[in-house]
Amino acid sequence: MSEDKNNQAFNRESLNKEDELHGDKVEERFGNENVNQADDRFLDMSQDEVKGKNQIEEKLFKAIDDIKKNGATLEKQRNVTEFHKEWLTYSWPNYTEEKHLEMINMYEADTRYREYFGEEGSEILIVAVKHILT
Template sequence: MEYTINKLAQLSGVSTRTLRYYDEIDLLKPARVNSSGYRIYGQSEVDRLQQILFYRSLDMKLDTIKGVLANKEFNFETALKQHYQELIKKREQIDQLLLTVEKTLSYQKGEIRMSDTEKFAAFKNEKLAENEEKYGHEIREKYGKETIEASNKKWNNMSEADFKAMTQTEEELFTALKELVSTNDLDSATAKTVYEKHKEWLSYTWPSYSAEVHRGLADMYAADERFAAYYNERGGKNSAELLCQAIKQYAV
């Protein structure tokens, strides 16, 4: 079956403007353009659009989706299975949040007791799942399964007070990092504060501290654009590089 751009928009819920944009960036080209100048989409384009929307539901950027679909090793069935597993993870996270909301409502009514740890369990599990998805494979290869599992356990058992303290420490880290960006002086007290605050922040989840492992983490930050983007976005340009340099200079 074939569809005009208007019919495909109605079918998929994607606007005609978006479909035209997908055509412009070569993400979803029509099968053909008829004699009247209308874009015509066939079954393969419909399937490709469904795949694009699956990836969009996982918050994947368009240029990344384009790269994935252009890969010669791309397999539609394998991709569907991966989507299925990701959606299962999302459902589990939502179920945990719903359970926390239900328990909190009962707690507010005085019907049940609820520990401070339980109040934050769903949020911590959500963050843990996010980190596992982004970095799980790399950090296990670098630090070993046992170390990471111990770190995850410590994270899950973190008290409300420690969670707040860790968040405050991270804020103080970025305050110092912004100042270091402005001075670019690695021999300054500010640079040492950056290192110390990062070390303190790690202490909330690391089973034990190791200067060697800390330096290795700095190398990982430097090599992975996802880490760099996180620090540069919050601390300013070159924040990630300066953080890595401060760690290497003071983690001895």
């Protein structure tokens, strides 16, 4: 199997898992067309793009952990918000602050989203993004 096909199969498996967990809620909020565009974008990601997304995700988790351990500052909240934005834009074809805030509202409203970052990490993310974007 070629590297691209192998990567696409891995991306499809990841997408299917996410769709099982969150698909109905995401489609309800963002619409089927937007979800399909994001899915297509994710499926077409190269290994380098997946690596880049993973690196941003790692920075995001470290920034959240820093706030957990050392407390929040405006700069730290900006970093969390920016890393989360970058992480989202790997899958989203068109980023807007409004969509970002809608996603944060989904984290707040649905425990399935908070599982990814954990309760405390999700709360830090929610507070940071709302503080910076509103």
